Amino acid sequence: MARIIDVRGRRVWDSRGRATVEAEVVVGRGSTPLAMGRAIAPSGASTGSGEAKAIDAAAAVQAINGRIRDALKAHSVSDQEGIDRKMIELDGTPDRHRLGANALIAVSLACAHADAAARKVPLWKNLAGTRRVAMPVPQIQIFGGGAHARGSVDLQDYMIVCVGAGSFAESLEWTARVYAAAGARLAKRGALHGVADEGGYWPAFKSNEEPLAELVGAIADAGLEPGTDVGIALDLAATQLYRAGAYQLALENRGLTSGQLHAMLMRWIERYPIVSIEDPFAEHDAAAMQAFTADAGDRVQIVGDDFFVTSEARLREGIRLKAANTVLLKPNQVGTLTETLACLGAAREAGYRAIVSARSGETEDVSIVHLAVGWGVPQLKVGSFARSERMAKWNEGLRIEEALGAKALPYPARRLFRAS
Ligand code: 2PG
Ligand code: MG
Numbered sequence: 001m002a003r004i005i006d007v008r009g010r011r012v013w014d015s016r017g018r019a020t021v022e023a024e025v026v027v028g029r030g031s032t033p034l035a036m037g038r039a040i041a042p043s044g045a046s047t048g049s050g051e052a053k054a055i056d057a058a059a060a061v062q063a064i065n066g067r068i069r070d071a072l073k074a075h076s077v078s079d080q081e082g083i084d085r086k087m088i089e090l091d092g093t094p095d096r097h098r099l100g101a102n103a104l105i106a107v108s109l110a111c112a113h114a115d116a117a118a119r120k121v122p123l124w125k126n127l128a129g130t131r132r133v134a135m136p137v138p139q140i141q142i143f144g145g146g147a148h149a150r151g152s153v154d155l156q157d158y159m160i161v162c163v164g165a166g167s168f169a170e171s172l173e174w175t176a177r178v179y180a181a182a183g184a185r186l187a188k189r190g191a192l193h194g195v196a197d198e199g200g201y202w203p204a205f206k207s208n209e210e211p212l213a214e215l216v217g218a219i220a221d222a223g224l225e226p227g228t229d230v231g232i233a234l235d236l237a238a239t240q241l242y243r244a245g246a247y248q249l250a251l252e253n254r255g256l257t258s259g260q261l262h263a264m265l266m267r268w269i270e271r272y273p274i275v276s277i278e279d280p281f282a283e284h285d286a287a288a289m290q291a292f293t294a295d296a297g298d299r300v301q302i303v304g305d306d307f308f309v310t311s312e313a314r315l316r317e318g319i320r321l322k323a324a325n326t327v328l329l330k331p332n333q334v335g336t337l338t339e340t341l342a343c344l345g346a347a348r349e350a351g352y353r354a355i356v357s358a359r360s361g362e363t364e365d366v367s368i369v370h371l372a373v374g375w376g377v378p379q380l381k382v383g384s385f386a387r388s389e390r391m392a393k394w395n396e397g398l399r400i401e402e403a404l405g406a407k408a409l410p411y412p413a414r415r416l417f418r419a420s
Contacts, residue, residue: 002027002118004036004075004083007107008063011057014039014361015389016197019057023064025114027077035409037077037113039367041102042332042359045197046147046156046237048306050284052335055100055195063099068107079113084338085107096335104335109367112337123367124400127374135168135401136372136380137161137416138394139233139276139355140175142182142218143203143211144196144384145398146237152196153203154249157235159381161275163252163417168401171413172385176231177222179385185218197360198383199390204260207252211335212272227273231417235278239306242282250343258288259358262295269296275417278328289323289331301326301353310334312342319350326353328378337371344375353416355379358365362389366396373400378412 006026014020021041028034039156043054065089071090075083087107091099124133143216146156160178162171183201185191186191191204207290212232219226227230238261246255256264258281265280277296280290283306293302305328308315317328327347331340347354356372358381372380382396383390401408 001114002029002077004072004077004111005031005091007064007072009061009103009106012042012063012363014040016361017291018043018361020361020363021057021060021064021102021106023103025077025107025110027114027118035114036136037110037115037117038402039109039113040365041106042363042365043102043361044359045361046240046306047131048239048309048333050283050309050311051333052096052101052104055097057102060100060106063103064107065396068099068103072107073180076248077111077118080112080115081338083111084200084336087336101332105332108336108338109331110367113367122400122403123370124374127370128376131376132407132409132414133373133376133404134378135397135404136356136378137173137411137413138168138171138397139379141198141384142179142198144198144200145203147240148198149189152249152251153205153208153211154241154419155208155234156237156240157274157278158200158203158215159233159235160215161231161233161413161414161417162229163231164225164273164301165413167411168397172398174222174224175385178224178230181221182214182218185214185221191385195386196288199386200384205251205355208249208293209268210225210406212268216272229420231273231275233276233278233303234274235303236280237306238279239282241298242285247282255315258285261312262288262292265292266295269300275301276301276303276326279305279307280345281307283307283386286321286323287397289318293325297325303328303355305330305357309341310340310343312339312346315343315346315352319346319352324352326355328355328357328381329360331371332359336369341375344377353379355381358382358393364392366387366393369393369396369400378416379412393400
């Protein structure tokens with residue numbers, strides 16, 4: 001059994017040029033090093049108030065090199081739950097602000113990598129064990145707005161889901177075509193202004209609905225059938241829109257009540273091939289989530305991100321209320337892999353869907369792809385189809401799909417999104 005010999009932290013930089021924390025966990029038998037695992041904490045821009053709190057990167061490094069290292073030395077690296085519990089106890093705060101959720105997630109993930117490395121298997125395989133797994137279906141951003149592109153469209157993510165694709169690789173092939181077509185359309189009207197935080201085109205539009213029509217146009221330009229081949233997924237990140245008692249659409253100079261926003265989204269579902277809507281209402285607006293789920297939940301996936309913040313307790317409350325039908329899993333929102341898995345377990349028990357997601361502040365770390373595959377989560381969201389912190393993850397998915405080969409379970413896109 002491999003035990004933890006050393007844990008070290010390092011201050012590194014993320015895709016927004018902000019400091020973050022990397023952890024390395026060295027494991028061995030006796031004092032002889034056998035393997036090392038490494039992971040970097042991501043960070044969000046549109047964060048839910050219920051998220052575990054990241055602390056200053058330098059302080060997180062200090063916590064790793066001090067209290068966390070002391071607590072984890074000699075611990076069995078295969079005991080992920082014990083490792084995570086130990087860090088949670090050591091932190092002792094409900095929002096993990098003493099040691100920092102960034103310190104915790106970096107170490108938690110680095111331990112998972114070290115365990116896999118000691119067994120000489122990829123992380124996804126170590127997590128899957130003897131279970132057969134499928135490749136996850138990507139949600140890929142084409143236009144980025146909201147908190148990731150200040151002063152542009154109000155909605156945060158306009159994404160596509162290749163609902164008719166037969167494999168992960170084919171989903172990426174189609175996405176490349178749609179992404180290029182969307183860029184060409186913007187260029188044609190002189191509105192190509194670079195990309196937002198997650199690599200989606202910087203959205204130069206006059207309304208929040210216009211990007212939907214543009215997406216349909218881009219899908220068709222790419223030679224694909226809107227709805228049949230490629231559907232649309234939205235993340236409103238609506239907590240960010242809520243000010244002074246209304247959902248503010250600054251671009252359109254108007255504020256909407258929950259009821260008006262509900263009506264607008266219902267209209268959009270009628271008009272466009274929308275298959276998934278994330279955070280359609282603010283994190284506190286459970287009544288609106290409930291009403292929307294009752295109306296639209298049998299037609300589209302309704303995803304809670306800020307609404308659930310990967311918290312098992314918040315998800316269980318949402319399940320009780322029948323609010324949303326899908327949970328977004330972001331390990332750094334809660335702090336450890338064990339807590340993320342607990343949230344996934346609660347979702348599965350209740351028949352809720354799950355999506356593993358990266359953050360808007362990312363790095364070359366590709367752990368998230370391994371988690372989705374290894375845990376058998378059928379969907380993955382890591383931003384757009386540009387910038388290497390995003391492409392590194394899509395490319396890692398291609399490697400895993402190749403390694404899985406014929407042993408993979410059927411690719412779940414059509415089962416999830418198209419009634420056959
Ligand atoms: C989200 C994420 C990723 P952030 O809201 O789903 O798109 O953004 O990491 O800024 O919370
Ligand atoms: Mg979100």
